[in-house]
Amino acid sequence: MLVEEFLAPKILIVSGKGGVGKTTVAAALALVAARSGRKVCLAEVDRKGTLPRLFGGRELNYKPAQLAPGVWGMNIVPEDALGEYLEVQYRMKRVSKVFSSTHFVDYITTAAPGLKDILVLGKIWYLEQGRQGGRSPQDFDTIIVDAPAAGHMLTFLSAPMGLSDALRVGPVRRQSDWLVEMLRDPARSRVHLVTLPEEMPVSETIETSEAITHKIGLNPGAVFANAVYQPLLTTSEVSALDEVMSDNDPRELRIRAAEVALRLDGEDLEALVGYARFLEARRSIQTKHLRALKRGVQDPVLELPFLFSAGLALPDIETLADVMEEKVAAL
Amino acid sequence: MNIIRDLIRQKEVIVCAGAGGVGKTTTAAAIALQAALEGKKTAVITIDPAKRLASSLGLKELSDEPSKVNARKFTAAGLKPKGELYAMMLDTKTTFDKVVTRYAPTPEQAERIIANRFYRNISGTLSGSQEYMAMEKLYELHAEGGYDLIVIDTPPTRNALDFLDAPKRMTDFFESRVLRWFLLPYMKGAGGFMKVANVAAVTFLRVVKKIVGAEVLDDTAEFFGNLEGMYEGFKQRARDVAALLKSESTSFVVVTSPALDSVAEATFFATRLNEEGLPFGALVVNRVHPHFGDDIEVKPRQISRLEKGEPEAQLLAKLLDNHEAFMRVVRLEERNLEALARKVPRHRWARVPYLEQEAVDFSGLIAIADELFAG
Numbered sequence: 001m002l003v004e005e006f007l008a009p010k011i012l013i014v015s016g017k018g019g020v021g022k023t024t025v026a027a028a029l030a031l032v033a034a035r036s037g038r039k040v041c042l043a044e045v046d047r048k049g050t051l052p053r054l055f056g057g058r059e060l061n062y063k064p065a066q067l068a069p070g071v072w073g074m075n076i077v078p079e080d081a082l083g084e085y086l087e088v089q090y091r092m093k094r095v096s097k098v099f100s101s102t103h104f105v106d107y108i109t110t111a112a113p114g115l116k117d118i119l120v121l122g123k124i125w126y127l128e129q130g131r132q133g134g135r136s137p138q139d140f141d142t143i144i145v146d147a148p149a150a151g152h153m154l155t156f157l158s159a160p161m162g163l164s165d166a167l168r169v170g171p172v173r174r175q176s177d178w179l180v181e182m183l184r185d186p187a188r189s190r191v192h193l194v195t196l197p198e199e200m201p202v203s204e205t206i207e208t209s210e211a212i213t214h215k216i217g218l219n220p221g222a223v224f225a226n227a228v229y230q231p232l233l234t235t236s237e238v239s240a241l242d243e244v245m246s247d248n249d250p251r252e253l254r255i256r257a258a259e260v261a262l263r264l265d266g267e268d269l270e271a272l273v274g275y276a277r278f279l280e281a282r283r284s285i286q287t288k289h290l291r292a293l294k295r296g297v298q299d300p301v302l303e304l305p306f307l308f309s310a311g312l313a314l315p316d317i318e319t320l321a322d323v324m325e326e327k328v329a330a331l
Numbered sequence: 332m333n334i335i336r337d338l339i340r341q342k343e344v345i346v347c348a349g350a351g352g353v354g355k356t357t358t359a360a361a362i363a364l365q366a367a368l369e370g371k372k373t374a375v376i377t378i379d380p381a382k383r384l385a386s387s388l389g390l391k392e393l394s395d396e397p398s399k400v401n402a403r404k405f406t407a408a409g410l411k412p413k414g415e416l417y418a419m420m421l422d423t424k425t426t427f428d429k430v431v432t433r434y435a436p437t438p439e440q441a442e443r444i445i446a447n448r449f450y451r452n453i454s455g456t457l458s459g460s461q462e463y464m465a466m467e468k469l470y471e472l473h474a475e476g477g478y479d480l481i482v483i484d485t486p487p488t489r490n491a492l493d494f495l496d497a498p499k500r501m502t503d504f505f506e507s508r509v510l511r512w513f514l515l516p517y518m519k520g521a522g523g524f525m526k527v528a529n530v531a532a533v534t535f536l537r538v539v540k541k542i543v544g545a546e547v548l549d550d551t552a553e554f555f556g557n558l559e560g561m562y563e564g565f566k567q568r569a570r571d572v573a574a575l576l577k578s579e580s581t582s583f584v585v586v587t588s589p590a591l592d593s594v595a596e597a598t599f600f601a602t603r604l605n606e607e608g609l610p611f612g613a614l615v616v617n618r619v620h621p622h623f624g625d626d627i628e629v630k631p632r633q634i635s636r637l638e639k640g641e642p643e644a645q646l647l648a649k650l651l652d653n654h655e656a657f658m659r660v661v662r663l664e665e666r667n668l669e670a671l672a673r674k675v676p677r678h679r680w681a682r683v684p685y686l687e688q689e690a691v692d693f694s695g696l697i698a699i700a701d702e703l704f705a706g
Contacts, residue, residue, distance in 0.1 A: 019352020053592070149351070199691050200381040232653050237646050244643070256644040260633040271624025272650040275657045278621060278685075285689055308656035309663060312591070 001331035007033050007142060009190045010128055011182070012221070013157070015147040015208070016194030017201050021226040024312055025194045025304065026146040027054050028320035032328075034070030035321070038141035041127060042067065044075045045120055045148055045156075051075075054317060064138065068314070072140070081119040084126075089171070117159035121179045128182065147191075154208065157183060157191070158216040183218055192221040195293065197228055197286035206296035213298070220299045222331075224324075225290055227306040229283045232276055245273055302327040333704050334613045335584070335681050339366040342582045344473055344575065345482045345612065348494070349586035350596040354617040354683075354699075356380045357690045358586045359484040360388065361699040363416060367400075368700075370413035371479040374472055377420050378465060378486045383691040385420060393422035395429065395468070397476070404693050414479070426464040427454040434564035440557055449547070449554040461486045462497030470572045473580075495607065498569035505555075505562060582612030587671070589619050589664035598674045614675050615703065616668065618685045620660050627654060 012033075014026040023044075030042045041064055044051050052060050055067040062080040064072040130139040147153050160179035163172070182188050191212055195205040205223060212218045233241065244250045250269050257264045264272075294301050304323055307316050338345055339362065347359040356377050363375035374397040380390070389400050397417035405412050428445050435441035444450050454460055462485070469483050485494045540548060575581060583604055587597035597614065604611045629651050637648035672680075683702040690699045 017352070019350070199383060199689060203382060232649055233646070237642075237649070240642065240646055241650075244646075252643050253647050253650075256637065256640065256647045259640070259644070260636045262629055262633050264627070268624050268627050271627065272647075272654050274621070274623040275654050276650055278623075278657075279653060281688075282685075308659050 001328055003032065003036055003325055003328050006221075006328045006331070007036060007038070009186065009188050009219070010141065011124060011143050011145065011189035013145045013147050013189060013191045014194060015153040015191065016149070016224075017204050018149045020194050020196045020201050022149075022194045023051055023146050024054065024317065024320065025192075025224050025226060026144050027051065027317045028304075028324050029192070030071045030142075030144050031068070031317055031321035032324050033142045033144070034068070035325075038070065039139070040071045040142045040144060041140040042071055042073045042144045042146065043124070043127075044073070044146050046075070046077055051146060054312060055314060064140075076120050076123050078116040078119045081123040085119065085122060088126075115159075115163075117156045118163055118176060118179065120156070121160060121183075122175065125179055125182050128188070154211050154216065157212070157218060161216060183216075186219040190219045190221040192224060193297075193299070194224045194226055197225055197289040197293070199289060202289045202293045202296070205293065209297040209299060222328075223293065223297050223299050223301045225293060225301055225303045228290070228303045229279055229286060229306045231283065232279050238280075241273065241276070245269075300331055302331075333681070334679060335362060335615070335703050336365075336369075338362075338582050338584070338612045339369065339371065339480060342612070343478075343480060343580040344469065344582070345480065346469075346485065346576070346581065346583045347482065347586055347615075348485045348583060348600060350593045353586050353588045353593050354690070355586045356484045357384065357696065357699055358584070358615050358617065358683075358703070359482045360384065360418070361690075361696050361703055362584070363418070363480070363482040364696055365700045365704050366480050366482070367412045367414045367416035368405075368410060372415045372417075372477070373480045373482065374417040374419070374476060374478045376465065376468060376472070376481065376483040377418065378461065378484050380420060380484075381691055384696075387691070387693040387696065388416075388418040390418055390420050393420050393425075395419075395422045395425045397472070408694055408697055410697070417478070421461075421465055421468060423461045423464045424454050426468050427460065430464075430467055430565075430568075431561075434561045434568075436560055444554065444557045447550055447554045447557065449550040453554075460497075460501065462494035463501045465494065466498055466572045466576075467568070470568070470575055473575060495603070495609070498572055502562070502566050502569050505558060505565065577608055577610070579610070582610050584613050584615055585611070585675075586615045586617060588617050589667050591667055594667045594671050598671055601675050611675075611679075614671075614680045616671075616680055616682045619668075619682050620657060620664060621684050622661055623657075624654060625658075627651075627658075629655065 012029060014022055014029060016022040016025075026042060030040045033040045042051065044060060051073055052058060052067075055071075055073065057065075057067055057073075060073045060075040062074060062077055062084075064074040067073040124143060124145060127138070127140060127143050148156050160176040160183065163176040164180055193205050193209055193212075195201040209220060209223065213220050244252050250266075253269055254264055290301070290303070302324070304320055304327075307319065309316055345359075345362060347355050347362070349355045356379070359377065360375055360380070363373045366373040375388075376397070377385070377388075377390070380388075385391075387404075389398065389404070397419040400416040400418055402412070431444050431450075432438070432441045435444065465483060465486060469481060472478060472481050585597050585600050585604075587593045601611055601614065634648050634651050634655075637644040637651070640648075681703050683699060686695075686698055686702070688698065689695055
């Protein structure tokens with residue numbers, strides 16, 4: 001598949017269970033989009049704050065700020081979205097301040113759950129519409145939404161459908177219809193899921209993916225399986241290693257080491273083999289879960305490698321973006 | 332002496348807290364399991380366990396009472412518990428209903444509240460209701476359950492601290508002044524008030540009505556009308572729960588992984604517990620990569636020469652490369668943990684290595700417990 005095609009809808013929603021690297025994947029996707037010349041808005045929903053850390057910058061707020069070449073970041077806070085909505089819709093600049101108080105939003109979203117989500121999606125719609133034919137700083141080619149964790153995500157994305165069902169007439173009904181159209185139109189939006197090759201994330205992803213397509217009727221994109229250990233040894237290397245290590249004294253490896261002036265004692269060799277075995281053990285667990293994932297979802301599964309750097313930063317995101325481009329091209 | 336073992340011997344309540352995805356539920360279950368083995372009648376309250384973990388504890392559905400973990404699970408694993416292990420998956424809704432029933436002056440009033448649409452939304456979706464109910468259930472089991480020890484997992488909130496504020500946030504919400512403004516015209520006999528209510532309030536109402544519809548406002552007013560007279564009960568209970576959490580009988584176990592984000596959150600959390608006067612007990616550092624061969628020193632040049640050599644040399648190159656990659660992770664983790672040690676001294680830690688198997692079944696739990704209680 002062409003990267004262009006993969007990036008075609010303006011709105012790309014990225015979701016997954018907490019702790020699976022959803023934000024990292026959203027950031028990598030943003031880089032891929034920016035590399036193809038797009039102006040990208042990477043939007044967090046309701047201040048989680050992981051995004052700015054990846055780009056080494058300060059906290060994000062409601063107004064988009066540049067994070068990297070071609071990439072802007074913002075944080076869609078429902079309170080701010082409500083303020084903006086009331087201002088634009090009802091010209092209630094002063095009153096909107098009181099409205100945006102947390103208690104008010106708490107109250108109103110409890111009375112009508114889903115309203116918070118509608119406010120956030122409304123802001124995304126507003127961003128999507130653009131303002132001045134692409135010349136405003138608020139106009140973006142691609143909007144990547146780092147959506148709430150999967151459990152909440154389904155509620156989040158099905159909120160407009162619920163509201164449209166509940167209201168028969170009125171401006172809010174009309175607006176929630178716009179959101180439903182936006183979410184259901186494959187030319188406008190697509191949902192990508194992120195998961196880990198582990199028990200709980202995989203089973204949750206299978207359920208979510210099913211619900212996205214069949215229950216709420218959105219457009220599924222890809223499933224990114226994150227932090228997948230890459231194979232280290234070929235089958236013949238594994239048996240070669242077994243043979244070498246079955247000796248009490250793995251002379252063969254020591255000789256090779258000595259040839260490049262490297263001194264390895266028995267303990268060192270055991271350590272080397274220890275990590276190889278550890279990797280294999282974790283990998284075989286992952287393989288099992290990846291198989292279950294591929295069986296369970298209809299969307300293409302794109303594997304992203306485990307990165308041997310616990311403190312993810314921009315260079316790591318660049319690496320993931322490279323891999324993402326390759327994997328998309330191979331689709 | 333192992334720090335967590337001290338806790339299960341001395342405490343009545345252990346609260347496991349931490350960011351999502353760090354193994355909080357597993358840690359809670361492993362602590363409870365060990366306590367049961369050592370003779371305590373233990374209950375573990377889980378919030379959202381993995382399916383296989385839940386079924387390994389014999390849990391099939393949400394409930395509001397712990398059920399006993401079958402002794403056969405232990406025997407099958409070659410263990411003889413001196414105590415008993417109970418487990419539950421918290422049912423927020425049912426727990427909330429029970430709270431309402433407890434504080435309502437009459438059963439009819441309780442029924443009216445439970446049937447109310449606004450209430451049904453609260454018990455399901457209001458942020459904090461899950462945390463609130465977890466604390467509520469904890470309090471109830473501690474007071475009336477007859478357990479020696481209760482281990483509680485905290486909900487997977489975006490922010491590990493949310494549950495600390497949950498009871499207060501809920502009671503504040505019930506009493507919010509903004510709410511009263513809204514509800515005045517909907518409350519019986521309050522018609523006169525509207526005339527004097529300020530312009531902002533009237534504008535509020537008009538817009539809210541437009542947005543959410545008049546029915547919703549009616550439901551809401553009815554709910555708060557029915558709640559009249561129950562606030563004091565809620566608040567008293569919230570104070571009792573807070574007192575239990577601060578007491579000598581309770582201890583907090585903060586769970587983290589060595590990843591940067593999770594360490595940052597754990598540090599913040601430990602500091603916050605301190606500020607709130609809540610008893611921090613121990614830190615569990617989960618999923619630490621194993622440490623092999625620290626002193627191997629190899630230069631990239633040596634590896635690239637090996638890569639060009641015989642099959643055995645190539646094999647060695649791969650092993651060295653892989654070792655170096657893992658060492659990079661280990662060093663980064665150490666650096667993150669170093670920062671953590673400046674806030675929480677290492678003698679308060681229990682480390683659980685990244686195991687080669689998953690902790691999703693009973694034997695996996697035992698493996699985790701073995702690591703947690705090693706030494």
